[in-house]
Amino acid sequence: MGKDYLSILEDRLDRKGYEKLMAIENPHLHKFIAKYLDLCDPESVFVSDGSEEDQRYIREAAIRNGEEIPLAMEGHTVHFDGYYDQARDRENTKILVPPGVNLGENIRTMDREKGLKEIHEIMKGIMKGHECYVCFYTLGPENSVFTIPCLQITDSSYVAHSENILYRQGYREFVRRGKTENFFKFVHSEGELDE
Numbered sequence: 001m002g003k004d005y006l007s008i009l010e011d012r013l014d015r016k017g018y019e020k021l022m023a024i025e026n027p028h029l030h031k032f033i034a035k036y037l038d039l040c041d042p043e044s045v046f047v048s049d050g051s052e053e054d055q056r057y058i059r060e061a062a063i064r065n066g067e068e069i070p071l072a073m074e075g076h077t078v079h080f081d082g083y084y085d086q087a088r089d090r091e092n093t094k095i096l097v098p099p100g101v102n103l104g105e106n107i108r109t110m111d112r113e114k115g116l117k118e119i120h121e122i123m124k125g126i127m128k129g130h131e132c133y134v135c136f137y138t139l140g141p142e143n144s145v146f147t148i149p150c151l152q153i154t155d156s157s158y159v160a161h162s163e164n165i166l167y168r169q170g171y172r173e174f175v176r177r178g179k180t181e182n183f184f185k186f187v188h189s190e191g192e193l194d195e
Helices: 005-012 015-022 027-040 052-064 112-123 157-166 171-177
Strands: 044-047 095-097 109-111 131-139 148-154 184-188
Touching: 005 015, 005 027, 015 027, 015 044, 027 112, 027 131, 027 148, 027 184, 044 052, 052 131, 052 157, 095 112, 109 112, 131 157, 131 171, 148 157, 148 171
Parallel strands: 044 131, 095 109, 148 184
Antiparallel strands: 131 148
């Protein structure tokens, strides 16, 4: 990442998205997002604050992009996975671990540093031509000792829409917590689709 993270965010985000992100006073979060926007190179970026308006935008994008199909009942959609796209691919899924960690013979592991290099090579430019969605969630209720904030960066409006249904919105929790490094980070891409 040659440019500083704020320049990357200013270049990649529209004014509204940049303002939403800067309302979260967390350079660690900003650097992480900038790193993956720079690496994955999406065409555009939508930052969700979890509002009804932002959730509606993502839901409508899933239909517009063909990831979901509207049903007769207003507000309801359906998504069909490919026949071979069920659960996890055990042969190609690896857990990245530090040196010396052994999770047993039934769990495929890989050295963390080696695995990160491999996945970063795969992710270079993987979102070209796509819109990226930056979403904030929480595991557990807001403002609790049990709350775990989560960040999702994805180019799948279907994934973002599904997570909007499954998880609590967490943008306010990120704003409240400010400069914490204690949050889950997820980066996902559709990659190349063959159907």
